[in-house]
Amino acid sequence: METTEKKHTLTKLAIICSKGSLDMAYPGLILANAARMSGVDATLFFTFWGLDIVNKKKIDHLHLTFVGNPSVPVPAMIAGLPGMEGFATSMMKREMEKLDIPSIREMLEILEDSGAEMYACQMAMDMFKLQKDDLVPQIKDVITAMDFMDLAADAQIIFI
DSSP states (O other): OOOOOOOOOOOEEEEEEOOOSHHHHHHHHHHHHHHHHTTOEEEEEEOGGGGGGGBTTTGGGOOOOOTTOTTOSSOHHHHTSTTHHHHHHHHHHHHHHHTTOOOHHHHHHHHHHHTOEEEEEHHHHHHTTOOGGGBOTTEEEEEOHHHHHHHTTTSEEEEO
C-alpha cells in the first residue's frame, strides 16, 4: 500500500475575533498559536465584542456564554438563572487550570513572543469610546477594516 504525505501549503492565517466571551476567545487564540507553531504567519483582528479579549479592564473577567448557546449542556431555563454564568465560568477555569491551559492574558503573551501580530478595529474602538491605552500591550496597532484586508491578502481568513 502506498502512502502519500500531505504537503502543508498554508503560509498565512488571518483570524477575526468578534466575540468577547471566554468560550469564544480561546478558539482564535489556539488556532493562531497552532499556526505559529507550524511556521505559519498569524494575524489577529479584534473587533466589536472581541475587543473585550484585549481590553485591560475586561481580559481577566471574561465569562462563558450560556444564553443562546445551543451547546450548553443545561436547559435554557436553568442557563438563564442568575449566577449560572459565573458558576459555569468558574468551573471551566478550574478545569483549564487542571489541564495547564494558559489564561487569555498568557495566550496573548505567547502569541506575541511567537511572532503573531494582533490588531484592534478602529471603528469598534470609536464605537466603544476606547483608546489604544485601554488595550493590552500585545496589540500592535489600531487599524481600519481596509488595513486589515491589506494585511490579510493571500491569507486564509477565519471569522470567530
